[in-house]
Amino acid sequence: MNPFEMKAKGVEDYIESFKDMYPAPYDKNATDPYTKTRIILAAGAEFEANWHSHHMTRHISDPDLRREIALCRFVEKQQQQKISNLKPVDETVLETTIAYEQLAVDLTAEMAQKEKNFYVKKALDFALLEDFDHLYRYSDMLDMDYGIHAERLVGKYTEIMPARPTVNHHRHPIDNVKTDVSADLSETQTVLNTMIITAAEQQTMNFYMNNSAAYINDRGRKLYQEIALVEEEHVTQYGCLIDSTPTYLESCLWHEYTECFVYWSNYMTETDKRIKALWEEYFELEVSHLHKAAELLKKYERKEWREVIKNPEFPSPLSLHENIEYVRGVLSETAQFTGLLTDYSCVDNLDAEHRFFKHNARLTTPIKDCASHKIIIDKELESGEDYRFETRENPIERHRDRTQDDVIVGQKPGAAPCGNFHPIEQG
Numbered sequence: 001m002n003p004f005e006m007k008a009k010g011v012e013d014y015i016e017s018f019k020d021m022y023p024a025p026y027d028k029n030a031t032d033p034y035t036k037t038r039i040i041l042a043a044g045a046e047f048e049a050n051w052h053s054h055h056m057t058r059h060i061s062d063p064d065l066r067r068e069i070a071l072c073r074f075v076e077k078q079q080q081q082k083i084s085n086l087k088p089v090d091e092t093v094l095e096t097t098i099a100y101e102q103l104a105v106d107l108t109a110e111m112a113q114k115e116k117n118f119y120v121k122k123a124l125d126f127a128l129l130e131d132f133d134h135l136y137r138y139s140d141m142l143d144m145d146y147g148i149h150a151e152r153l154v155g156k157y158t159e160i161m162p163a164r165p166t167v168n169h170h171r172h173p174i175d176n177v178k179t180d181v182s183a184d185l186s187e188t189q190t191v192l193n194t195m196i197i198t199a200a201e202q203q204t205m206n207f208y209m210n211n212s213a214a215y216i217n218d219r220g221r222k223l224y225q226e227i228a229l230v231e232e233e234h235v236t237q238y239g240c241l242i243d244s245t246p247t248y249l250e251s252c253l254w255h256e257y258t259e260c261f262v263y264w265s266n267y268m269t270e271t272d273k274r275i276k277a278l279w280e281e282y283f284e285l286e287v288s289h290l291h292k293a294a295e296l297l298k299k300y301e302r303k304e305w306r307e308v309i310k311n312p313e314f315p316s317p318l319s320l321h322e323n324i325e326y327v328r329g330v331l332s333e334t335a336q337f338t339g340l341l342t343d344y345s346c347v348d349n350l351d352a353e354h355r356f357f358k359h360n361a362r363l364t365t366p367i368k369d370c371a372s373h374k375i376i377i378d379k380e381l382e383s384g385e386d387y388r389f390e391t392r393e394n395p396i397e398r399h400r401d402r403t404q405d406d407v408i409v410g411q412k413p414g415a416a417p418c419g420n421f422h423p424i425e426q427g
Helices: 033-057 063-084 093-114 118-146 188-214 218-241 248-269 273-301 324-334 355-364 371-383
Strands: 337-340 343-346
Touching: 033 063, 033 093, 033 188, 033 248, 033 273, 063 273, 093 118, 093 188, 093 324, 118 188, 118 218, 118 324, 118 343, 118 371, 188 218, 188 248, 218 371, 248 273, 337 355
Parallel strands: none
Antiparallel strands: 337 343
16 A cells, blocks of 8 residues: 555545544443544644644744644644544543543553564564553552443453563663664654554653543552653653654654554554444545645655655554563563663663662652552452453563562562563564
8 A cells, every 4th residue: 555646535524523633532431442542643633733733833833834734733733632532421531531541551552573673673672561560450450449440441452460570660861862774764664653653652651641630539549649740751762762863844744654554554454344444444544644744745855755764664553452472572581671762771781879769769768659550459458359351360570469569570689580672573
């Protein structure tokens, strides 16, 4: 599939009335979990493109160019609003949060298994364990506050159990800054992965930041506050991977191409007929935006789109599916890792005075009051053990005791196996 070869209508042809913009919501009890995660993914891609468009507008002065991108931005904002309103009113913020974290886990695992750039794959595997642990913490809160078992929400496609403890995700900001992939632009899959995962994590961070103060109790408000800051770390890490060399119009072209790929992937993998039709409509809409971006690039910079996107054929569709064995493999090898400038290091290899330990202690002391830890302690006091959904025992021995929340893994040398990140074998 090459979206540049498709015919496209004009951008303005897709403007909708408010009546048409407001969709019938999905049924939270009957809709497949991966339909929900695809909705979140699409909304995140729209927000990222919209944010980039606003940023671009503030750094260019040509009024005609500003008008062109304002029109595209307006239509994309309508898309984002319609997609976001597919969420039903009877779905609580915390239930939606479970879908956000399932997306983070299975999207990251899917990308990591397809990624050819080992440096990018390491970043994906590293943050994967942290989102996996977030899912566990939120799920225990869901059980306490609403009496709902998250295994039903995730369809038992994704396990729910401790990984690298959230209290040990808090690194010094300089250790979240990574190197961009500007030397690997010929690999379309890598460019798409860096842009899509950044958009997804940005959407998650915004959701948590915006909903933290509105949660129903202080315990939950504190948990959203803590995890939102971890998502800030993830957005920094992933955003740094994105190629830093394109001009604004070149970057605009890549954003539109990425949105086309997301909608095409959603269409190719969707099981809900009504939602599938929406993905098809919005794919065609994004093709019109892509053609407009190519037109503007040629008009204002005298460049053909082929000079920017050298391999325009889409890779295989992005598919959201069960990744239990892959996640377990990453957990068994890399729970002891933390960020170290532009790379990663097992905590076993860090000096006792390293900034990771000092910065982490500054945020989390006393541990007993740290929200992500206290959630599990409260659940254990209430029920005698934590809530989790496992297909078999946890790969990390210290995480197998369901009557105490271990906060040593990822912090204390020797607390868990310290293996390596493994490149995916290319078939």
